[in-house]
Amino acid sequence: MNQDRIQNLIDSLRVLPGVGPKSAQRLAFTLLQYERDGAAQLAGAITDALAHLQHCQRCHTFTDQPICSTCANPKRNDALLCIVQSPMDQLLIEQTMTYNGLYFVLMGQLNPLEGKGPKDIAMDALITRVSDGEAPVTEAIIATHFTNEGELTAHYISEQLNTRGIRVTRLARGVPVGSELEQVDLGTLAQAMMGRQDS
Ligand code: ZN
Numbered sequence: 001m002n003q004d005r006i007q008n009l010i011d012s013l014r015v016l017p018g019v020g021p022k023s024a025q026r027l028a029f030t031l032l033q034y035e036r037d038g039a040a041q042l043a044g045a046i047t048d049a050l051a052h053l054q055h056c057q058r059c060h061t062f063t064d065q066p067i068c069s070t071c072a073n074p075k076r077n078d079a080l081l082c083i084v085q086s087p088m089d090q091l092l093i094e095q096t097m098t099y100n101g102l103y104f105v106l107m108g109q110l111n112p113l114e115g116k117g118p119k120d121i122a123m124d125a126l127i128t129r130v131s132d133g134e135a136p137v138t139e140a141i142i143a144t145h146f147t148n149e150g151e152l153t154a155h156y157i158s159e160q161l162n163t164r165g166i167r168v169t170r171l172a173r174g175v176p177v178g179s180e181l182e183q184v185d186l187g188t189l190a191q192a193m194m195g196r197q198d199s
Pocket of ligand 1: 059060070
């Protein structure tokens, strides 16, 4: 039983990105030996987050309200919609201080080799968002990664939105090919946002 419990903890830690069998073992024993308070706090925070965080009805990011604080902010320009792959990417765009519109967070990217299709990027929710009539989107800015999967995702979304008569732009080049947004410095990202071009 004792061994099962430890093994269960080790196996559970392997859901973390980049954590293989060895790292999972090390993490498990570190938590048990030296970080018991921290481990309890972590377990509680995960349980609480899972119970209370859901997708924002408008932008699909995580929030504990039906509509997140960004979407609910009347100071934001609701005619602009920036489409990003993750909440982390949204944060990066915010940090460039070049954008005051709203967002849609895909929570993924198309990847045929891994079987990731339109469902995995919340395409239905995005289409609903741009056609719900609440505030017309005059420009959708696609800010996916500059990787093959990011390009594929951008191309697909661009087609879907273009057929619905929405102007689609993309972040300007100048960002190295193959980059995820996290690898791009904020100055370059700011220029890419300001110099965005029709897709
Ligand atoms: Zn939102």
